[in-house]
Amino acid sequence: NRAGPLGLLQPIADAFKAIFKEEVIPRHVDKWVYIAAPALALIPALIAFAVIPIGPSMTVAGYTINFYIANVNIGFLYILAVASIGTYGVVLAGWSSNNNYSIIGALRTSAQMISYELPMGIILVAIVLTTTLATGVGSLSLVDLVTTPRPWWLWIWLWLAFPIFFITMLAETNRSPFDLPETENELVAGFQTEYGGMKFALFFMAEYIHMITASAIMVTVFFGGWQGPFVDQFPLLGVGYFVIKVVLILFLFIWVRASVPRVRYDQLMQFCWKIMFPLSLVYLAVTAVFVALS
Template identity: 50%
Template sequence: MSIWLFLLFSILKVAVVTAIFLGGVAYTVLLERKVVGRIQNRWGPSRVGPFGLWQPMVDGLKLFLKEDFIPAGVYRPLYLTAPLIALGCSLLSIAVVPFGSQDITVHGVKVFELADLNIGLLVLLGVTSMSIYGIALAGWSSNNKYSLLGSLRSSAQMISYELALGLSLVGVVLRTGSFSLADIVKAQSAHGALSWNILGGGQIIAFLIYITAAYAETNRAPFDLPEAETELVAGYHTEYSSMKFAMFFMAEYGNMITVSCVATLLFFGGWNSPFGHLFPEPQNIVIQALLALFWFIIKVFFFLFLYIWVRGTLPRFRYDQLMGFGWRYLLPIAMLNIVGTSLVLSALMANS
């Protein structure tokens, strides 16, 4: 395969995945508005297009056309760079996420993954942890006390819950023996749902720690203290308007999608069917690809729906409760889960 053909396929994959990812961000916002509306006995958006389906396009156009107002006292270089860092990290993290079977290739190029890395999980954790710089710089450079308090809260919150989130994944890595996301999915493919890490892998405690820490990492309810409207106006993005505000908004929902993808890959078998080999695998490669995509999208949609359901159900934590919960409960339980998983795997190896 020539280098030019490889570059062409790579650019095409990047363009398609970016377009789908940004479309998913837009319609996740619509899904949240509709579901929260139903929870609160409202309709949600319903007038722009059939069932309100064109509402995200109208909202995006409105933000694009609004006046880009920059307050007088801000530190412009960092003020302008902060939303780019936040959105850039959100977009970059999806590059290492495989979302379909790795056996489907075109001229040797894997169709359903942008970057095939054997340390994909480490790269993903590193990139997502960098997004805190966008929030911290936005709060400091805005020259606003509410923005600064929101960014300080977010920094402390992300550092605290990053530890528990990372440790919750150690059990999955121990069981699989690899940092490759594709290898982790392959290890869960033998017996359907019984092979998934949350069930057959015995990582249900790790999953609960991961999903709780992920809510805090993405500043979502009930851990949305950095942008608590009743206390901090809008938190770190108080002084942002137009597309710069939209970039923070897109970064938040993009991180939600990434978290849902990672939960699907690590704990719910990725693109594998929950029925395993009970049904014969289709011989047509196109049907195989579409079926794998179907299962992956359904699982990601479930996690996004859970995000929204939690927001519409649970009240916000106090800040001392938030920090105490992370350090006193999540972190020790994550460590105990590592010890327990190590003992079980050692016993199984000794018996074999």
């Protein structure tokens, strides 16, 4: 019952099946909000890529090709702002469904994402401080972050923060063991309970695009983005390096999903406020002291 050799085409078959299913809108929902919610969940995941460079600039026939959409000096702030917008789609989906399971799942999602955005933002502030000290480039642009050479000691200090940042991204993307908004044995399908067909597929796509975006952010901040051997001679190699690094981070997401059991909701919130938040503050404080003394 699998499509294609070794089932490799099964995801495509499932996508077509979801697209061509009949669209049923329950009578008790708030219709227009119910319809708009999946798009509000998907769009922030897509537009976050606007400031992420996936390769070096190259010149072809006198034209400069940039592998990014926008090089803005507020790249870090843009990422934080867009990450917050994604919460609205989930909350509106739960509220418009007029279903107890849906609204509980939506409230869980909003509380979880807002809570874990704090340690994520604190880590990004610390990274900007240390990068400014080490390179002398006081920029919030992700393009400048990748293109500016960084000393070896800065890489070590950045990698110390990677476990904290990765865990916050697991919570931000609602991935196991933090997939509490969709606990099947408690909430049926959480905020997606009343959705089916293409609308359900949009939520499904949004979740995995959020994973890809989160992986791209971590590659850019912690692993040099598209940097690698021979990129100066062959710029397209940079795109390949970037894709390989993103795939490795995605493997970590899937590995954690297969290895770590789901936690309880109270454990999720306690872990944020009692462990992740203090750890991120300690990292920022040590960074600030080091910068001040330097």
